[in-house]
Amino acid sequence: MARETAGTAVHPPPEVGSAPGWPVVLYFHHVDPDIRHYTCVSPAAFDAALAGLGERFRPLDPRAVPAVVEAGGSAEPTCLLTFDDGYADVLEHALPIMERRGWRAVHFVSTDLVGTVEDHPVRGRLRHLTWDELAELTRRGHVVASHGCSHTPFDRLPPAEVRREAARAGAVLAARLPGAPDWLAYPYGIPPGPGVELPELCFGSVKAPALAWDAAPREIRRTYLPADGRERWETCMDEWRRPWSPGASL
Ligand SMILES: [Zn+2]
Numbered sequence: 031m032a033r034e035t036a037g038t039a040v041h042p043p044p045e046v047g048s049a050p051g052w053p054v055v056l057y058f059h060h061v062d063p064d065i066r067h068y069t070c071v072s073p074a075a076f077d078a079a080l081a082g083l084g085e086r087f088r089p090l091d092p093r094a095v096p097a098v099v100e101a102g103g104s105a106e107p108t109c110l111l112t113f114d115d116g117y118a119d120v121l122e123h124a125l126p127i128m129e130r131r132g133w134r135a136v137h138f139v140s141t142d143l144v145g146t147v148e149d150h151p152v153r154g155r156l157r158h159l160t161w162d163e164l165a166e167l168t169r170r171g172h173v174v175a176s177h178g179c180s181h182t183p184f185d186r187l188p189p190a191e192v193r194r195e196a197a198r199a200g201a202v203l204a205a206r207l208p209g210a211p212d213w214l215a216y217p218y219g220i221p222p223g224p225g226v227e228l229p230e231l232c233f234g235s236v237k238a239p240a241l242a243w244d245a246a247p248r249e250i251r252r253t254y255l256p257a258d259g260r261e262r263w264e265t266c267m268d269e270w271r272r273p274w275s276p277g278a279s280l
Pocket residue numbers: 114115177181217218
């Protein structure tokens with residue numbers, strides 16, 4: 031999987047879930063029959079994923095995340111779904127499946143891209159959800175949070191600029207979607223360097239280590255179901271659930 035290990039960093043594989051006792055957090059970008067991407071699955075595959083996850087985990091209502099943090103974790107196996115970038119296919123394809131199976135998600139959006147159409151070099155024309163559509167998601171029990179403003183990786187910006195990006199995205203979200211929590215998912219899963227004040231909960235990617243959220247609230251590990259590796263899904267889900275199994279060595 032060279033694509034996931036570009037550069038020199040070696041990171042844990044998707045089979046690694048969360049620190050024992052903390053919810054497994056998954057990220058997707060698209061649920062679409064035609065888009066090829068390592069976190070894009072077809073609607074049928076997404077439905078199968080939620081079926082498998084539902085057998086092993088209680089869906090974590092994203093609005094209950096603060097209570098999980100407050101409690102220092104989750105006594106039962108829980109899984110939180112997240113989507114990055116706010117693409118329109120999520121509303122079209124993922125939402126009905128999630129609602130039918132009793133799941134809600136966190137949608138991390140880059141505020142400058144809301145309502146725009148992106149000409150992606152690989153994935154083609156991609157429509158981003160509008161503010162009205164994000165408000166609709168919120169009404170239906172989902173949570174919308176920050177993915178920065180411009181989707182620039184934070185390690186390419188000076189600290190002052192990262193601070194401005196995070197603050198501006200938070201302010202725009204608070205104005206557009208009152209009640210939106212102060213959470214952020216790093217563009218490309220890349221945290222900034224030291225010296226930047228960040229929201230209270232920050233979500234990384236599969237590059238992040240599996241640490242307890244209270245020990246590392248600004249680099250919460252998220253993992254994914256490899257779109258091109260369906261044969262790994264059962265193992266992934268079993269591994270993610272293992273820390274809650276009776277007799278599991280923590
Ligand atoms: Zn992104």
